Structure formats: structure tokens, C-alpha cells
Amino acid sequence: MTTTTGTTTTTTTPPVRQPRTLPGPFWALWSGTLVNRLGTMVMPFTGVYLTQARGFSVAVAGLAMTLFGIGSLMSQLAAGLLTDRIGRRATLCGSMVGTAVVMLALGYSTALPAILAGMFVLGLLIDAYRPASSALVADLVPAALRPRAFGLLFWAVNLGYAVAMVAGGWLARLGFSWLFWADAVTCTVFAVLVWRAVPETRPTHDERPAGGFGAVLRDRAMLAFTVITLGQALVYLQTVTMLPVAMTDVAGLSPSEFGMAMALNGLLIVALQPFVSARLDRFDPSRVMALGLAVMALGFAATAYATTVAGLAVTVAVWTAGEIVTAGIGGTIVATLAPAHLRGRYNGVYGFAWALAAVVAPLAGSRLLTAGVEALWFSVGGAGLLAAAGMLAVGPAIRRRTAAAVAPL
Template sequence: MSTPVLEKPGFLRSAFGGLPRPFWALWGGTLVNRLGTMVTPFTGVYLTQERGMPVAAAGVVMAVFGAGSLVSQLIAGVLADRIGRRATLAGGMLATAAAMLWLGASSSLAMITAAMFVLGLVIDAYRPASNALVADLVSPEERPRAYGLLFWAINLGYAFGMTAGGRLASMGFSWLFWIDAATCVAFAALVWRAVPETRPAERETAGGFGVVLRDRLMVAFTLVMLGNTLMYAQTVTMLPVAMTETVGLPAGEFGLAMALNGVIIVLAQPLVSGWLGRRDPARMMALGLVVMAVGFGLTAFVTSVVGLAVTIVVWTAGEIMTAGIAGTVVARLAPAHLRGRYAGLSGFAWSVASMLAPLFGGVLLGVGPEALWFTVGGLGLAAAAGMLALGPAIRRR
């Protein structure tokens, strides 16, 4: 479909120009939503401090959230192809707003657990629809840049949301639920008003994921993505534990070092996204995975906050290289009428990694830092090798 584009003068055009207006509506909605992402980063604190749960009980409740997230991407992928990208995205955001308010109003263990499961089910339901929309709206040549800019918006908004959420939590957790719900509604309204339905007229929607699972190239790429996500998920699972408990860094120093990740992404991503988009996706992703693997492997030798900062700079550089590639490859592999399902399978790798990463990471950290970080680095190198092996088939597709 043909849509008008936003033109930018001078050097800004290489970073922001030439993309259709509906994409920028999707980008703006993503930014607004992430500006208000305040509940999930503080869920553990809310359950233990506000609701008085023991740590073990809070862990069980958060595992229930993970169980909802595990099936979320698969269901949302089917819905994006069957009922449409716009309806799935807007509906998922409205359902997320309702689940947020339900959780905030719940006081019994049973109600909190049920609300957490529903929240896990709907909070990321927008992702397959969003990825399919970008593939529908943006030309193949511009997709790496478009996906990279969405990644930038997520990081820009999340950095603000984390900072504001921490301050608001001290005033009362109810603020977090209402603001998060409001930004979800705003995202839904903006997409419904400014983004057209892009699902192709051809609709071969019978069945579930069988057709995707029969695509051996897509399944192999999903396994590569699983290696990537198992590596990256350590940043929010075992890395904080390893640095504060094993290395002995104060929590404040660890938080300050981790802020480098967001700062580098916000400053660098728009500047390099155009250049990265002109590179071969498979080779660029493999290179990014190698750089990330080196960064995580070096974490085994960290003894100070300066050393941690160096490793963060390294793996953040790799993260920027890979940021727009996964969506680009999935869009290249997927038939237009199945883009939601393909994106859902790709998202499923993230859900699986979020559950597996703390399990194997905790066991390996118990053996020693070298066991954890060399294994994590090895996963990254294996994923890079897999990506290079898939490169010729992806280029032919």
C-alpha cells in the first residue's frame, strides 16, 4: 500500500526521514507506552512491600506472570493474522490497561495471582502485531532502520519510566498502575486513529502455527534468537546478583554502570541505524552476537565498577548492531498474510529465555562466575555461527 512519508532536512533524513506516517504513529505510541512502563520493573517490590508477601510467595506469583507471557506471543501472532494487526495491538493495549488496574486493586493472593497471569498474557500481545505492521508499512530496504528506531523508542521511554517509577513508588504504588494504564490506552487510541489496517486481503488463516513450524529456516532462526535471548536475559537476572553478591559492588554503583546501556543506545542508535540497515542482515547480526558474546565473557574478570562499565559498553555495542535485524529477517521469511504468526514465534523465544535464563544462570553462578559468563559467551558465539550458516538461505528467501 502507498502511504505518505515524512521528509527531514539535512543529516536528520538519514536517521529519521523517508518512513511512512503510520510508522511514526506506531513509533510515537510505542514511546508513550514505554514512558509509562512503571509496574513490571517494580512488581517484586510492590508484592513484598505493599502487599506484604514473603519473597517465596512473590516469586511464585511472578512465575505465574511468566507462564502467561509464554503463551502470549503465540496467541497474539495468530490474532494479528486473523482479526488484523491494528485490532490486535489496540485490543492488547486496552486489555493491559484493565489488567493493570485489576492488579492494583487486588489484595487477596488468589486475585493477585489471577491478575498477574492475565497481565502476563496481554502485556506483550502488541509485539507480533507491531512487528507485522512495520513489515507491512515499510519497504524491505528501510525495515532494519525502522525496527532499530522502534528499539530506540523502547529504550528512550523505558529509561524515563524507570526513573519516574522509582520516584512515584515512594509516593504510593497506585500512581504506577494508573499512569501505566493511561499510557496503554493512549497507545491503543493513537494506533486506532492513525494506523490503517494492513493485513493483506489474501487470508489463509486456518490452523495455528503448523505452517510456521514447517518452515525449517524460520525454526532454525528462532533457535538462533533463543541463543541471543538467553545471553541477553542475564542482564536482568544473574548480572545484578553476580555484581552485588559475588563481586560485592554497591547497588548504587551497579545501577550507575547499567545506566550506560540506555545512554549509549539513546545517543548512538539513531546515528548508526541507517548505516546498519545497508549491511547484510545475517552477517551484521552474527557480528553483533560475537561482540555481545565477548562483552559477556569479559564479565567473568570484573572486579570493579570500572571493569563492569567496560563490559557494558562492549555488549551494548553488539546489542545496537543486532537491534533492527531480527524483525527484518522475520519479515523477509514470512509470507505477508502470516507475518503475525512468524513474529509470534520469534517473540516466543524471548518468553522461553525469560523463564530459562534465571534457572541455568543461577546454577552456573553457584559453580562460579567463570562457569556462568563463559557459558553465556559460548551461547552467543554458537548463535553467531548459526546465523552465518543461515545467511545464504536467508538471502535466497
């Protein structure tokens, strides 16, 4: 637009209209994620399958799950590397097809060596899609819409998992092989959807400057955020490690009472999270993340006083509120920090923090619970508050990176 005042002519450029809707390829990725999670039936029932259907001891089942955990720990870094080298779409689809094959092999394996090897390979493959999926979102979705996009993926995962738990229990009565087939089919559908509807977004060779995991490790803001993520994961993963033990063995709730209280978590996420995420995307992600972590910390600390179903339900509602606030923010921050050609590696390091926490959380939590419920939940709450404080401390660095990314050339 050109305006003339006296002898002065001023030219102004109208502001660029930012897209307000998520692109079609994102919705294909979202649909595939939902379908995949609808079929996530094997892992929650793995211990039951190995002990009841295959007749192995609890110790053998524990060994199998340990091997799975080791594979999962390795998978995030390897998948992050592949995401940047061979491509986002190829890594995601390859991991899903590989997971489908291993699922079927495990479903029909009876020999212990084959089952143990299969569990390790499954750990390598089953979550290898995550760095590729996150890199695709960062590549496809404008920065302003990323909190909403990552939040919607979080919602799809939780909705699919909730349905899968119910359907998995029903299918298990018909035979455990149905679980493996359901998981394999949904993994394959995910791969086909992405392959057909999502373009490859990896920068070309000419667009990729030098860099690798060394660049990630030299990024102080990313390292700080990874430590914060580890703290967040150590707090949250107590929900599937020590919380069931503390509430049933120590507080004396029955499994059905515990399940009723925990169902509130899924109900609140499914009902509220998409609406909350859509309204939080206008705020600074680091401050939103810190708020959510602090609320989660308070909810878990209050669990020390929960001795009834109602008391537990209140604490579940509090830390679920924090979980809803943080949904999608972690992926948004990694997308801000990561250069386009290293998004796979950055997300691999981010995923590694969660995988490491899955190993450490039960070990640390069990020792703390041995000392008492107050020791466990006050320590967990303290860790959450430290993570929130760390998020506030690293916030200025994240905001500077955000400003640099959107600065006009």
C-alpha cells in the same frame, strides 16, 4: 525510455525510485510505542509492591511473577494467531486496552487469589502487542527501510523504559497506585493512537492462501533463526538475572556502583543506536546480526574478569555495542522470512523464543554461577558465539529468500 541504434530499437524501463522516508502510520506506531514505554512502571516494581504495599512474602511474590511468566509464554503464540486472523490493529489495540483494565484491577486488589489471577492475565496481555506491531512494520515499511524502522522502535522502547524507571521510583514514593494509573493511561493512549492513525494491513481473505503454525514449523530457515534467537535471548537476559547477583554478591560491588556501570548501557543506546542503525541498513542483515552477536559474546565473556566499577563499565560498553548492532535486525529477518498472511504467526514464534528464554535464563544462569563466575560468563560467551556462527550458517537461506521477495514478476 526508447533508444534507436541503426535498425535496432531498445526499450528500457527506468528504475523504480525507492522511498527514502518512513511512512506516516509508522511514526504513529512509533509514537504509541514510546508513550507506552514511558508508562512501563509496574513490572520493574512488582516485587516491591507485593512485599511492601500488600505485605506478602517473597515466596508469594515469586509465585506471582512465575504466573506472569507463564502467561507471557502463552501470549506470543496466541497473539500471533490473532494478528493474522482478526487483524494487526485489532490485536494491538485490544491487548493494550485489556492491559489497562487489568493494571487498574491489580492496583486495587488486596486478595491473594485475585492478585495471582491478575498477574497471569497481565502476562497474557502486556506483550501481546508485539507480534501485531512487528507485522504492521513489515506491512507498512518497504524492505530497504525495515532495519531502520525496527531499530527506531528498539530505541523508543529503551528511551521510554529509561525515563519510566526514574519516574516510577519517584511516583512509588507518592503511592503505588500512581504506577498502575500511569501504566494504564499510557496503554490506552497507545491503543487510541494506533486505532486512529494506523490502517489495518492484514491481507483480505481472498489474498490469504492456506497455512498456519504448521507452515512456520515447516520453514527450516525460520526454525533455525528461532533457535539462534533463543541463544541470543539467553545471553542477553543474564543482564537482568545473574549479572546483578554476580557483581554485587560475588564481586562485591555495591548496588549503587552496579547501577552506575549499568547506566552506561542506556546512555550508549540512546546516544548512538539511531545513527548506527541508519548506517547498517545497507549491509546484509544476517552478517550484521552475526557481528553483533559475536561482540555481545565477547563482552559477556570478559565479565568473568570484571571486579571493579571500571572493569564492569568496559564490559557493559562492549556488549552494548553488540546490542546496538543487532537492534532491529531480528524483526527485519522475520519480516523477510514470513509470508504476508502469516506475519503474525512468524512474529509470535519469534516472541515465544524470548519468552521461553526469560524462564530458562535465570534457572540456567543460577546453576552456572554456583559453579563459579568463570563457568557462568564463559558459558554465556560461548552460547553467544554459537549463535553468531549459526547466523552465518543460515545467512545464505535468508539471502535467497530476500532475493526471491524482490525479484521482478
